[in-house]
Amino acid sequence: MSIQLLTILIVGASFALYIAIALWARAGSTQEFYVAGGDVHPIANGMATAADWMSAASFISMAGLISFMGYDGGVYLMGWTGGYVLLALCLAPYLRKFGKFTVPDFIGDRYYSQVARTVAVVCAIFVSFTYVAGQMRGVGVVFSRFLEVDILTGVIIGMGVVFFYAVLGGMKGITYTQVAQYCVLIFAYLVPAVFISIMITGNPIPQLGMGDTLADGSGTYLLDKLDGLSQELGFTAYTSGTKSKIDVFFITAALMVGTAGLPHVIVRFFTVPKVRDARKSAGWALLFIALLYTTAPSIAAFARVNMINTINGPEGQGIAREQAPSWINNWEKTGLISWEDKNDDGRMYYAGDERNEMTIDRDIMVMANPEIANLPAWVIALVAAGGIAAALSTSAGLLLVISTSVSHDLLKRNLMPDITDRQELRYARGAAAVAVVIAGYLGVNPPGFVAQVVAFAFGLAAASFFPAIILGIFSRRMNKEGAISGMLSGVTFTAAYIVYFKFVNPGANVPENWLWGISPEGIGTLGMLLNFVVALAVSRFTPDAPEEIQAMVESIRFPKGSGEAQAH
Numbered sequence: 069m070s071i072q073l074l075t076i077l078i079v080g081a082s083f084a085l086y087i088a089i090a091l092w093a094r095a096g097s098t099q100e101f102y103v104a105g106g107d108v109h110p111i112a113n114g115m116a117t118a119a120d121w122m123s124a125a126s127f128i129s130m131a132g133l134i135s136f137m138g139y140d141g142g143v144y145l146m147g148w149t150g151g152y153v154l155l156a157l158c159l160a161p162y163l164r165k166f167g168k169f170t171v172p173d174f175i176g177d178r179y180y181s182q183v184a185r186t187v188a189v190v191c192a193i194f195v196s197f198t199y200v201a202g203q204m205r206g207v208g209v210v211f212s213r214f215l216e217v218d219i220l221t222g223v224i225i226g227m228g229v230v231f232f233y234a235v236l237g238g239m240k241g242i243t244y245t246q247v248a249q250y251c252v253l254i255f256a257y258l259v260p261a262v263f264i265s266i267m268i269t270g271n272p273i274p275q276l277g278m279g280d281t282l283a284d285g286s287g288t289y290l291l292d293k294l295d296g297l298s299q300e301l302g303f304t305a306y307t308s309g310t311k312s313k314i315d316v317f318f319i320t321a322a323l324m325v326g327t328a329g330l331p332h333v334i335v336r337f338f339t340v341p342k343v344r345d346a347r348k349s350a351g352w353a354l355l356f357i358a359l360l361y362t363t364a365p366s367i368a369a370f371a372r373v374n375m376i377n378t379i380n381g382p383e384g385q386g387i388a389r390e391q392a393p394s395w396i397n398n399w400e401k402t403g404l405i406s407w408e409d410k411n412d413d414g415r416m417y418y419a420g421d422e423r424n425e426m427t428i429d430r431d432i433m434v435m436a437n438p439e440i441a442n443l444p445a446w447v448i449a450l451v452a453a454g455g456i457a458a459a460l461s462t463s464a465g466l467l468l469v470i471s472t473s474v475s476h477d478l479l480k481r482n483l484m485p486d487i488t489d490r491q492e493l494r495y496a497r498g499a500a501a502v503a504v505v506i507a508g509y510l511g512v513n514p515p516g517f518v519a520q521v522v523a524f525a526f527g528l529a530a531a532s533f534f535p536a537i538i539l540g541i542f543s544r545r546m547n548k549e550g551a552i553s554g555m556l557s558g559v560t561f562t563a564a565y566i567v568y569f570k571f572v573n574p575g576a577n578v579p580e581n582w583l584w585g586i587s588p589e590g591i592g593t594l595g596m597l598l599n600f601v602v603a604l605a606v607s608r609f610t611p612d613a614p615e616e617i618q619a620m621v622e623s624i625r626f627p628k629g630s631g632e633a634q635a636h
Contacts, residue, residue: 112247128458156351175533185481200503219512256453300384318590319593479492480492528566
């Protein structure tokens with residue numbers, strides 16, 4: 069059976085499962101649409117949180133980044149892993165106690181201001197659309213290869229599936245769909261990793277195989293082999309870094325603190341009955357996330373070695389075009405791999421200098437990995453289903469955030485307070501439908517590769533929400549003037565920096581031109597610091613928060629009971 073047919077069968081079966089779950093768990097009230105009724109089991113919520121967290125960037129792009137960047141790619145691994153720990157242990161219990169299931173709701177009530185709420189809504193929508201662009205791009209990458217359609221068609225198919233179960237099921241449908249998607253994506257990620265680890269090192273545990281010796285009996289360690297190959301071809305040694313320490317720090321910090329402002333993750337802590345259950349689900353989610361995150365560096369190393377060997381051949385001098393392995397021919401059709409015969413010798417060659425003749429999109433590495441290693445067709449199809457599950461799970465969570473920001477935070481709590489629950493639910497579904505269309509456009513015309521786009525979203529979240537949340541929980545005196553000024557200054561500075569170097573003047577996007585050597589991926593940390601400084605400074609010259617707000621903040625920090633999420 070062909071790869072394409074197997075992919076259609078496996079992906080089609082997974083889509084049928086997701087849609088069936090959405091029909092079974094259809095939301096019938098705003099409480100179910102926003103927080104799944106608040107009665108999800110901690111283990112199920114842990115799986116759903118993990119699926120929500122592990123987007124296309126985690127499944128498709130992170131290992132690809134590490135594969136191409138080597139040591140430098142570790143900043144994404146450290147930032148995203150540390151970020152979840154920060155959110156789960158330091159912020160989620162307090163937000164859960166407060167009882168507001170959206171970030172704009174928390175900011176609007178904590179800072180007793182509709183202006184603050186509106187600013188938070190705009191920031192949430194901005195961040196969510198930036199993030200969802202990466203997910204839709206991931207869907208397009210998978211479909212363009214395995215269904216042999218163009219990226220536009222692939223994105224449209226993904227839009228249709230997400231629209232169905234996000235708009236119909238709301239958070240209730242999304243939660244149980246994400247449980248199924250986690251099972252699909254983690255199985256799809258681990259199976260080829262185990263197979264390839266056995267093939268290359270003889271070790272069935274990928275995390276250990278990366279540090280083991282090669283199975284060819286040479287006694288050479290895999291990473292030593294990879295360092296040697298990289299240096300011979302003009303690349304930097306795989307295990308050495310080229311980024312400045314300040315940029316590594318700022319990117320890692322931006323990814324970590326940006327996590328605290330990601331609304332689609334925060335809302336998951338309101339889908340369980342109690343604060344204690346929220347902590348349990350956070351622990352389960354961390355375990356489920358660790359299965360993928362600890363495997364990603366191994367997949368990156370395996371894919372890098374196999375890719376170099378298959379392109380450059382056993383003699384390391386390249387291979388004749390007519391002898392190119394099938395994975396190159398297959399991915400060339402998508403436009404994500406191309407070959408330029410610079411010396412007219414009819415041979416392909418991959419290197420890190422002017423000798424290089426191959427252009428390879430880093431987003432394909434995880435998806436192409438089973439093909440490069442000549443694994444069975446069913447494994448290749450399974451990985452395609454896993455990549456789609458990762459992208460769709462996060463897309464659904466983000467689209468729900470956008471719809472709730474519009475219907476609940478902007479309309480119900482601000483512009484149209486008298487609408488009924490039924491009208492609010494209708495507006496939520498309408499907003500989700502519009503959001504799906506915009507997300508699809510951004511997926512076809514993304515502002516960068518998947519993980520890079522997601523890094524921008526984290527930077528924007530770090531610069532806008534994190535200081536407002538932290539100060540809202542731990543500073544009784546912080547007032548609305550400080551919070552609003554801080555959010556506006558932080559997100560404006562960060563967005564302007566990213567837009568300038570990525571769109572206005574991309575030719576200047578080199579370390580020599582960056583402010584203090586900080587890349588656009590890491591500038592969110594500086595935006596966050598600016599937010600803190602402005603917020604604290606403005607709050608000192610304006611009246612303190614009202615006494616009742618200060619008392620409320622005190623009760624959040626020293627809880628006497630569990631707060632219930634109220635969808636009002």
